[in-house]
Amino acid sequence: MQLNDQGLLKNKAYIDGKWVDSDSGATFAVVNPATGETIAEVAKCGQAETRRAIEAAEKAQKSWAAKTAKERSAVLRKWFDLMIAHQEDLATIMTVEQGKPLAESRGEIMYAASFLEWFAEEGKRLYGDTIPTHRGDTRLVTIKQPIGVTAAITPWNFPSAMITRKAGPALASGCTQVLKPAEATPLSALALVELAERAGVPAGVLSVVTGDRDDSQAIGHEMTTSHIVRKISFTGSTAVGKLLMQQAAGTVKKVGMELGGNAPFIVFDDADLDKAIEGAIACKFRNAGQTCVCANRILVQDGIFDAFSARLAEAVDSFKVGNGMEDGVVIGPLINDSAVSKVHRLVKAAKASGAKAIAGGEKMDGNFYDPTLLVDVTRDMDIANEEIFGPVATLMRFSTEEEAIDIANDTPFGLAAYFYSRDIGRCWRVSEGLEYGMVGVNSGILSTELAPFGGVKESGIGREGSYQGIEDWVEVKYLCMGDI
Ligand SMILES: NC(=O)C1=CN([C@@H]2O[C@H](COP(=O)(O)OP(=O)(O)OC[C@H]3O[C@@H](n4cnc5c(N)ncnc54)[C@H](OP(=O)(O)O)[C@@H]3O)[C@@H](O)[C@H]2O)C=CC1
Numbered sequence: 369m370q371l372n373d374q375g376l377l378k379n380k381a382y383i384d385g386k387w388v389d390s391d392s393g394a395t396f397a398v399v400n401p402a403t404g405e406t407i408a409e410v411a412k413c414g415q416a417e418t419r420r421a422i423e424a425a426e427k428a429q430k431s432w433a434a435k436t437a438k439e440r441s442a443v444l445r446k447w448f449d450l451m452i453a454h455q456e457d458l459a460t461i462m463t464v465e466q467g468k469p470l471a472e473s474r475g476e477i478m479y480a481a482s483f484l485e486w487f488a489e490e491g492k493r494l495y496g497d498t499i500p501t502h503r504g505d506t507r508l509v510t511i512k513q514p515i516g517v518t519a520a521i522t523p524w525n526f527p528s529a530m531i532t533r534k535a536g537p538a539l540a541s542g543c544t545q546v547l548k549p550a551e552a553t554p555l556s557a558l559a560l561v562e563l564a565e566r567a568g569v570p571a572g573v574l575s576v577v578t579g580d581r582d583d584s585q586a587i588g589h590e591m592t593t594s595h596i597v598r599k600i601s602f603t604g605s606t607a608v609g610k611l612l613m614q615q616a617a618g619t620v621k622k623v624g625m626e627l628g629g630n631a632p633f634i635v636f637d638d639a640d641l642d643k644a645i646e647g648a649i650a651c652k653f654r655n656a657g658q659t660c661v662c663a664n665r666i667l668v669q670d671g672i673f674d675a676f677s678a679r680l681a682e683a684v685d686s687f688k689v690g691n692g693m694e695d696g697v698v699i700g701p702l703i704n705d706s707a708v709s710k711v712h713r714l715v716k717a718a719k720a721s722g723a724k725a726i727a728g729g730e731k732m733d734g735n736f737y738d739p740t741l742l743v744d745v746t747r748d749m750d751i752a753n754e755e756i757f758g759p760v761a762t763l764m765r766f767s768t769e770e771e772a773i774d775i776a777n778d779t780p781f782g783l784a785a786y787f788y789s790r791d792i793g794r795c796w797r798v799s800e801g802l803e804y805g806m807v808g809v810n811s812g813i814l815s816t817e818l819a820p821f822g823g824v825k826e827s828g829i830g831r832e833g834s835y836q837g838i839e840d841w842v843e844v845k846y847l848c849m850g851d852i
């Protein structure tokens with residue numbers, strides 16, 4: 369991989385401010401999902417390396433927390449500046465290891481960097497309260513203090529943004545962190561921590577423990593059962609999130625969980641059709657549909673169904689599929705062959721139960737999947753109940769507003785929902801009726817560092833981004849100050 373700054377390409381783990389091999393010397397291969405080529409061999413760490421990273425984080429935490437918020441902010445700001453300066457290299461690494469089109473990778477680097485800029489500032493605003501007292505001889509005050517040593521486990525679908533959305537607020541508030549990136553995308557994580565080191569993040573404050581799928585259980589177990597770690601923050605599948613919560617219960621850790629979704633995207637008869645089509649494409653097909661907030665079920669009202677499905681099918685047929693490094697590609701590969709198999713299993717089962725593909729519907733060579741539009745999907749099909757995580761849009765019909773809300777809420781998940789309508793009364797009713805943590809109203813994209821990202825029900829616990837996104841990394845301490 370050719371970069372402007374080859375120093376960003378790392379293959380060792382980063383523990384206590386040092387680049388280290390795994391204890392065993394073993395490595396695992398990082399594979400380009402578009403070509404199947406091995407890009408790098410990365411340190412295959414496990415429980416022992418994780419424990420050392422946690423101990424280093426404990427050693428570093430007090431002095432990091434003792435810095436003023438402004439001093440920590442200056443380091444994070446420098447890290448942000450370095451990310452911007454190296455945007456092109458970071459985007460290249462991301463596309464080569466994750467597959468998303470280069471334009472999307474550039475966008476993710478900006479999005480990822482924005483969390484550092486935002487939390488560098490928010491760290492200065494972690495205000496406590498003075499509380500009107502209940503007794504003349506006491507004064508009541510709260511202060512906010514960092515939780516302490518924290519751990520983070522991040523997924524491959526947003527290899528940089530999911531890291532800075534956790535490390536940004538952790539470091540800004542005075543916590544230290546041990547991070548485990550996904551097996552598929554360690555290079556983005558290692559490049560980020562190289563920049564963090566250059567920005568002046570001290571040894572032990574942020575460590576990265578790399579490992580493959582066989583190691584994730586051991587690394588996660590050490591993180592969740594350690595008495596030193598006070599919070600575990602996870603983005604990934606609901607199944608793994610539940611396991612980590614169970615493991616974390618033994619030491620009563622705080623948990624931040626950003627888990628799976630099953631987003632409904634509702635188009636009412638009174639929607640602006642052009643905007644609804646544009647929103648559906650952005651929402652469903654970015655990152656080849658591998659996003660937890662992607663539209664998983666598109667519900668379209670009777671009166672607009674035919675026009676909407678015809679327009680969407682035309683758009684889906686026109687998408688250029690290919691290696692994300694090529695110009696004009698809008699749909700890259702899926703992350704690996706088991707992702708392709710999962711998507712195809714869902715599509716085949718839906719077709720066998722009566723759904724029709726009016727665009728795509730088949731596997732392509734390698735890890736590519738033909739962008740697909742299925743109609744006549746019903747709520748009982750697996751494809752309407754599982755996260756598709758692929759470039760497959762499913763359309764269902766509905767007649768009334770009540771029916772749409774009922775279908776939309778008929779899931780254990782509650783991350784993001786979307787709807788299109790120009791009726792202001794309906795906009796309020798539906799916004800309030802949807803059991804989701806985030807609702808896009810006439811908008812297919814809602815992610816920004818400025819707003820609280822997170823879900824309800826089995827989609828998670830806590831919020832990332834916004835001022836709430838740093839509150840999750842501090843403890844409120846109440847001081848009852850008597851007369852002296
Ligand atoms: N909410 C979201 O953004 C995401 C949702 N998903 C959903 O999950 C499905 C499967 O994707 P997958 O990559 O397997 O998701 P996982 O939940 O398995 O992976 C997410 C992260 O968790 C790690 N992990 C996996 N098992 C454990 C464990 N036992 N203990 C600690 N950490 C663990 C992974 O490491 P490693 O990769 O090294 O095993 C990765 O870093 C997708 O199809 C999608 O539906 C997936 C990714 C993100």
Ligand SMILES: O=C(O)CCCC(=O)O
Pocket residue numbers: 525526529603604626658659660661815821
């Ligand atoms: O899929 C995810 O888990 C992250 C969503 C990316 C975003 O913030 O939009």
